[in-house]
Amino acid sequence: MTDLSVDVVVIGGGATGAGVARDVAMRGLSVVLVDRADLGQGTTGRYHGLLHSGGRYVISDPESARECAEENAIITRIHTDAVEQTGGLFVVTPEDSEEYSEGFMAGAAKAHMPAEEITIAQALSREPRLHKGTKRAFAVLDGTVDGWAMVWGAVESAKEHGATVLTYHEVDKIHRVGDRVTAVECIDRKAGGRITIDCRFVINAGGPWAGRIAGFAGCHDVDVVPGRGIMIAMNHRLVNSVVNRCIYPADGDILVPVHTVSIIGTTDVKADDPDNLPIPRNEVQQMLDSGAAMIDGFREARAVHAWSGARPLVKDNRVKATDTRHMSRGMSVLDHLERDDLHGLLTITGGKLTTYRLMAKRIVDIMCEQLGEDRPCTTDQEPVPTSRKTHNYKVTHRLEERDHHFQEDQIICECELMSKQMFTELVEENPDATLDDLRRRLRLGMGPCQGGFCSTRAAGLLCTNGIQDSAGATLELREFMKHRWMGLWPILAGAQVRQTALDEWIMRGTLDIDHAPGDENPPERYPVGVPTDSEAVEVAR
Amino acid sequence: MRDVMVIGAGLSGLVAAIRLRQAGLSVALVHKGRGGLQLGQGTVDVLGYRPQRVARPLDELDEFLADQHRASDIPHPYAHTGADAIREGVRYLAELVGEDYLVGDAEVNVALPTAVGALRPTAYYPPSMADGVISLDPAKPGALTAGSAVVVVGIREFKDFTPELIAGNLALNDLPGGGRLEARADWVSFPARDGEVDSTGLNIARALDDPARRGALVDQLKALVRPGETIALPAVLGHEDPAAFADLRAQVGSPMFEIPVPPPGVPGMRLNDRLTRIAKEARVEVFLGSNVLGADSAGGVLQAGVVGTTGHDTHLKARAFLLAAGGFESGTLELDSYQKVSETILGLPLAIPAGELIHDTWAGQQPLFSVGVATNDDMVVVDPATNKPVYSNLYAAGGVLAGAQRWDEKSGEGIAVASAVRAADAIISNLAGGQR
Numbered sequence: 001m002t003d004l005s006v007d008v009v010v011i012g013g014g015a016t017g018a019g020v021a022r023d024v025a026m027r028g029l030s031v032v033l034v035d036r037a038d039l040g041q042g043t044t045g046r047y048h049g050l051l052h053s054g055g056r057y058v059i060s061d062p063e064s065a066r067e068c069a070e071e072n073a074i075i076t077r078i079h080t081d082a083v084e085q086t087g088g089l090f091v092v093t094p095e096d097s098e099e100y101s102e103g104f105m106a107g108a109a110k111a112h113m114p115a116e117e118i119t120i121a122q123a124l125s126r127e128p129r130l131h132k133g134t135k136r137a138f139a140v141l142d143g144t145v146d147g148w149a150m151v152w153g154a155v156e157s158a159k160e161h162g163a164t165v166l167t168y169h170e171v172d173k174i175h176r177v178g179d180r181v182t183a184v185e186c187i188d189r190k191a192g193g194r195i196t197i198d199c200r201f202v203i204n205a206g207g208p209w210a211g212r213i214a215g216f217a218g219c220h221d222v223d224v225v226p227g228r229g230i231m232i233a234m235n236h237r238l239v240n241s242v243v244n245r246c247i248y249p250a251d252g253d254i255l256v257p258v259h260t261v262s263i264i265g266t267t268d269v270k271a272d273d274p275d276n277l278p279i280p281r282n283e284v285q286q287m288l289d290s291g292a293a294m295i296d297g298f299r300e301a302r303a304v305h306a307w308s309g310a311r312p313l314v315k316d317n318r319v320k321a322t323d324t325r326h327m328s329r330g331m332s333v334l335d336h337l338e339r340d341d342l343h344g345l346l347t348i349t350g351g352k353l354t355t356y357r358l359m360a361k362r363i364v365d366i367m368c369e370q371l372g373e374d375r376p377c378t379t380d381q382e383p384v385p386t387s388r389k390t391h392n393y394k395v396t397h398r399l400e401e402r403d404h405h406f407q408e409d410q411i412i413c414e415c416e417l418m419s420k421q422m423f424t425e426l427v428e429e430n431p432d433a434t435l436d437d438l439r440r441r442l443r444l445g446m447g448p449c450q451g452g453f454c455s456t457r458a459a460g461l462l463c464t465n466g467i468q469d470s471a472g473a474t475l476e477l478r479e480f481m482k483h484r485w486m487g488l489w490p491i492l493a494g495a496q497v498r499q500t501a502l503d504e505w506i507m508r509g510t511l512d513i514d515h516a517p518g519d520e521n522p523p524e525r526y527p528v529g530v531p532t533d534s535e536a537v538e539v540a541r
Numbered sequence: 542m543r544d545v546m547v548i549g550a551g552l553s554g555l556v557a558a559i560r561l562r563q564a565g566l567s568v569a570l571v572h573k574g575r576g577g578l579q580l581g582q583g584t585v586d587v588l589g590y591r592p593q594r595v596a597r598p599l600d601e602l603d604e605f606l607a608d609q610h611r612a613s614d615i616p617h618p619y620a621h622t623g624a625d626a627i628r629e630g631v632r633y634l635a636e637l638v639g640e641d642y643l644v645g646d647a648e649v650n651v652a653l654p655t656a657v658g659a660l661r662p663t664a665y666y667p668p669s670m671a672d673g674v675i676s677l678d679p680a681k682p683g684a685l686t687a688g689s690a691v692v693v694v695g696i697r698e699f700k701d702f703t704p705e706l707i708a709g710n711l712a713l714n715d716l717p718g719g720g721r722l723e724a725r726a727d728w729v730s731f732p733a734r735d736g737e738v739d740s741t742g743l744n745i746a747r748a749l750d751d752p753a754r755r756g757a758l759v760d761q762l763k764a765l766v767r768p769g770e771t772i773a774l775p776a777v778l779g780h781e782d783p784a785a786f787a788d789l790r791a792q793v794g795s796p797m798f799e800i801p802v803p804p805p806g807v808p809g810m811r812l813n814d815r816l817t818r819i820a821k822e823a824r825v826e827v828f829l830g831s832n833v834l835g836a837d838s839a840g841g842v843l844q845a846g847v848v849g850t851t852g853h854d855t856h857l858k859a860r861a862f863l864l865a866a867g868g869f870e871s872g873t874l875e876l877d878s879y880q881k882v883s884e885t886i887l888g889l890p891l892a893i894p895a896g897e898l899i900h901d902t903w904a905g906q907q908p909l910f911s912v913g914v915a916t917n918d919d920m921v922v923v924d925p926a927t928n929k930p931v932y933s934n935l936y937a938a939g940g941v942l943a944g945a946q947r948w949d950e951k952s953g954e955g956i957a958v959a960s961a962v963r964a965a966d967a968i969i970s971n972l973a974g975g976q977r
Contacts (some may be wrong), residue, residue, distance in 0.1 A: 125763070148663050219778075281880075285879075289880055299877075299878045300878075303821045303878075365640060383704060401897040407736060407737065407739075408738060409738065409739075410698075410700050410738055410739040411739060412700065420700070437852075453803060455702075456656070456657065456701070456703075456803070457700050457701065457703070459657075459706060460700075460701075460703025460705070460706045461703070462702055463705035463706040463709060464703055464706075465971075468656060469709055470705065470706050470707075470708070470709020470710040470713065471709070471710070471713060473706050473709075474657065474658075474706070474710060477657070478903075480902035481903060482904075485903045486901060486902075486903065489899050489900065489901045489907075490899075490901065492876065492899055492909075493876050493878040493880070494875070494876070494877065494878060497869050497871055497875070497876045497909070498869055498870055498871075500869075501868065501869040501870035501910065502580070502804075502870050504910070504948050505580065505581075505948050506804065506871060508804045508948040508949055509581075509947070509948035509951070509953070510581070510582050510655065510656070510801055510802070510803060510806070511655050511656055511659065511803070512657070512658045512659040512660075512661040512951075513657055513659065514659075514904070514949075515590075515594075515659045515660065515661070516655075516657045516658055516659040516710050517659075517710050517714060520904050521902070521903060521904035
C-alpha cells in the first residue's frame with residue numbers, strides 16, 4: 001500500500017534538505033520532503049545566524065572561503081527576507097595574539113574575498129561597544145541569516161515547483177528491493193498513522209541523525225558524531241555588524257546580531273546523542289568571558305536565552321580521504337552505491353548554512369548523474385517566493401510594518417512587534433502548528449520577557465479562533481513556557497532574573513497557571529528521537 | 542533626625558510607615574519608584590498552597606512551617622512573624638483601606654477565577670471580586686456554587702483577557718465542594734480612546750472613571766447577559782473612582798465580578814493609591830524617586846541612609862531603619878553572571894539555600910527565589926552565619942526576606958503585612974524605651 005509516489009524523497013527539513021528539495025523540484029522532478037519535527041527545528045534552527053563572508057576560512061581553508069564569498073552574494077540575492085546585510089569585523093582583542101592576523105589580508109586576496117583593514121577609531125565608530133583595547137580590525141561582508149526564514153523560503157520555492165512537504169513525519173523504514181531503494185515509510189507524528197512514499201531515489205539530509213536514517217536502508221556504520229555547541233542570545237544588539245575574533249577558530253569567537261538580539265557562539269564538544277544536548281554552566285562562563293574580550297561590559301549585558309546545537313560531522317572508515325565525493329571541507333557526501341552497492345540513496349552531512357545551496361546543487365548533480373538525467377541546476381537564478389518583492393531586511397523591518405498598521409491591529413508580542421493579524425493569518429494557514437512552531441516563524445516569545453506576556457495572549461487567540469479548546473490552549477501555553485524556561489535557566493543572571501521574577505509573578509502568581517486544568521508539567525506531545533529514561537536536560541530553542 | 546527611615550513603598554513599606562507614624566514617630570519613606578502593589582491584583586494572599594490548596598491558612602500554618610523546615614535550612618518569614626502578626630497585619634491593612642477596597646477573612650481562604658480559568662486561593666479581595674467567590678468553607682457557600690452560570694466577557698480592545706480560554710477552563714474545574722460551574726464566553730467593544738484598537742487595562746479603567754462613558758459598556762452587557770448569569774470581566778472597571786464598579790453593576794442589574802489580569806494591575810493600583818494617600822495624610826515624609834545608595838554606620842548601629850537626591854547625596858539620619866524594598870523583581874536582590882547573589886542597597890549578608898540555586902526544569906520551585914535577608918523574630922536583620930544582628934537598628938520586611946516562594950505559595954501580601962507590623966511594633970517599642 002502506498003500513499004504517494006514520487007521521483008525523490010528528501011529526508012530532513014533543515015537547510016540542507018530544504019535546499020535539496022528545492023533544487024530537485026526546480027529541475028522538474030517530483031519530490032517529497034519529510035521531517036520528523038518542524039522545518040529547521042534541529043541543526044539549522046540551533047546555530048547563531050551567521051552568513052559567512054568567508055573571513056573565518058581565509059587562512060585555514062581558502063577554498064571554503066571562496067565558496068562562502070560566492071554563496072554569500074547568491075543567498076543575499078535569493079533570500080532577501082532572511083538576510084540582513086550587516087557587514088562584519090574581524091578583530092584582534094586584547095586577549096589575542098596578533099600573529100594570526102598577519103596573514104588575514106593575504107588570505108582574503110587569495111580567496112577573492114572583499115576585506116579591508118580599518119583603523120581602531122573607524123572600528124569603534126562602527127561598533128562603539130567594541131573593547132577599547134582592540135588591537136586590529138578588518139572589515140568584511142559577513143551578514144546574518146534568519147535560518148528559519150531561509151528554510152521556509154526555500155521550501156515555499158520548492159512547493160511552488162511542485163514539491164510536497166510533510167513535517168512531523170518521522171521516517172522509520174526505507175524499503176529496498178534487492179540493491180535498489182523503492183520507498184520510504186514514516187510515522188505521522190501529529191495526525192497519527194503511517195504513510196509510505198514510493199520513490200526512485202532517497203536523499204538523506206538527516207544531519208546528526210543521518211547515520212540512524214542510513215541504517216533504515218541497511219547501510220550501517222555511517223558514524224555521525226554530533227559536535228555540540230552552545231549559543232547565547234543577548235538582549236539587544238550589542239553590535240550591529242558581525243564581530244569575529246581574528247584568531248584560529250575557537251570557542252566563543254563570534255557575536256552575531258540577529259533581529260533584535262545578538263548571539264554569541266559557540267563551543268564544540270563531542271556529544272553522544274543529538275537528541276540530548278545539555279548547556280553546561282562552565283561553557284556558559286566560557287562564552288561570557290569570550291564576549292567580554294570582544295565587547296566592553298559584556299558580562300553586565302542581559303542574556304535572554306541559551307540553546308545547544310549539533311554539527312553533523314561524519315566519521316566514515318569506509319571512505320578514504322582521497323574519495324572524490326568529499327566535495328569540500330565540512331561537507332560529506334556518502335555514495336551508498338559505491339559504499340554499500342545500493343542504488344538510489346545518497347547521504348549528505350556537514351557543510352555550512354551559507355553554502356546550503358551549493359551543497360544541494362552538488363548532491364543533486366550526483367543524483368541526476370546516477371539517474372541518467374540531464375537537468376541543470378537553476379537555484380541561483382530565482383529568488384524564493386517570499387523574497388521577490390523585498391529588499392534585504394533591516395532590524396527595523398517590523399517597526400516599519402507596524403507603522404503602516406498603527407491603530408488597526410493589536411500587538412501581541414511587544415518585544416518582537418508581532419501583531420495579532422500576523423499570528424492569526426499564520427495559524428489559519430497552519431491549524432495544527434504548535435505555539436513553538438509558530439514562534440519559529442513569528443519570533444513569538446523570543447524577546448526579553450521570554451513569553452511572560454505574549455504567550456498567554458497567543459494561547460488565548462488559539463481559543464478565540466477555534467483552533468484549540470481551552471484545555472488544548474493551556475497545554476500549548478505550558479509547553480511553550482517550558483521550552484522558553486529551559487533555555488533560560490542555564491544563563492539566568494542580572495536583569496533577566498528581575499524579568500523572570502516578574503514573569504513568575506504573572507504566570508504562577510496572578511494566573512495560577514499550575515492549577516489551571518491539565519498536566520502541570522506536560523510530557524512532550526511530539527517527542528523526537530529515541531525515548532530515553534535518563535533525566536538528561538532537554539533543550540529547545 | 543527622623544525616628545525611622547523606611548526604604549521601599551510597596552505594601553510592607555507603606556503599611557509599616559503608616560503604623561509607625563500613627564504611633565507618633567517621624568517617618569521618612571524613601572523609594573526609587575512606585576512599589577510592587579501596582580503590578581499585583583489587589584488581593585491579600587496569606588497562604589494558598591502548601592502545596593495542596595489551603596482552606597484555613599492560619600490553622601494550617603504550623604504544618605506548613607514544619608514541612609518548610611524539613612525541606613530547607615532557611616526559616617520561612619512566617620516562622621518569625623507567627624500567626625498573630627499575620628492576623629494583626631491583615632486586620633490592620635483591611636481597616637486602613639476600608640471595605641470599599643478589601644473584604645474577606647484571614648482565617649478562611651476563598652477561590653477566585655484567574656485569567657486562565659484556574660481557581661486561585663486568597664484571603665481578602667476587593668469587593669469588585671465578591672460575586673466571583675467560590676467558598677473553601679463547606680459551612681459557608683460562596684457567590685458561585687455548583688451549577689452557577691457565568692458569562693466571561695472579553696473587551697475586544699484589551700488583549701490580556703480571553704473569554705474563551707477562561708470560560709472553557711472554568712467549566713473544567715471541579716469545585717472544592719464538588720460539581721462545576723457553567724461558563725460561556727462573549728465579547729464587548731470598549732475602546733478606551735476614540736478609534737483605539739489596542740488599549741491598556743489602565744486606560745480602559747480611566748475611561749470608566751467617567752460616569753458618562755459607562756453607559757456604552759452597560760448597554761452591551763445588558764444585551765448579552767442571560768437571566769441568572771453572573772458576568773465576569775477583566776479587572777479594569779474603574780481606577781480612581783471606587784464607586785465605578787458598584788455603579789456599573791447596579792446599572793447592568795446582574796451579579797458581576799472582576800478577574801485580575803497581568804500587569805499593570807488596576808486593583809493593585811487602587812490599593813496602592815489608597816495607601817499612598819493615607820501615608821501622605823498621616824504626614825509620612827515621602828522621598829519619591831530616590832535611590833538609597835548606601836548607609837553610614839558606627840559601632841554596629843546604622844546612622845544615616847545615603848540618598849541620591851538632586852545635586853548631591855543626602856545623608857538622612859534616623860534612629861531606626863526598615864528595609865522593605867522587595868526582592869529580585871525590584872532589583873534589591875541580584876544574581877550576577879558568576880552566579881553570586883547580593884543585596885544591592887546595603888550589601889547585607891544573605892541566607893542562601895544549600896545546593897544548586899537554579900535547576901533546569903519548568904515545573905516546581907527555583908531555590909534562587911527563596912534567597913533573601915535573614916532576621917530574628919523582631920525582624921532585625923541578622924547574619925545567617927551567626928544569627929547576630931548586622932546592625933542593631935536595621936529591620937526588614939516584605940519581599941527581601943529569605944525563605945519564601947511567594948508566587949507558588951500565594952503568600953506575598955501576608956508576608957508583607959505580617960513582617961511590616963512585626964517590624965513596626967518592634968521599632969515602636971524599642972524607640973519608646975530608648976533615648977527619645
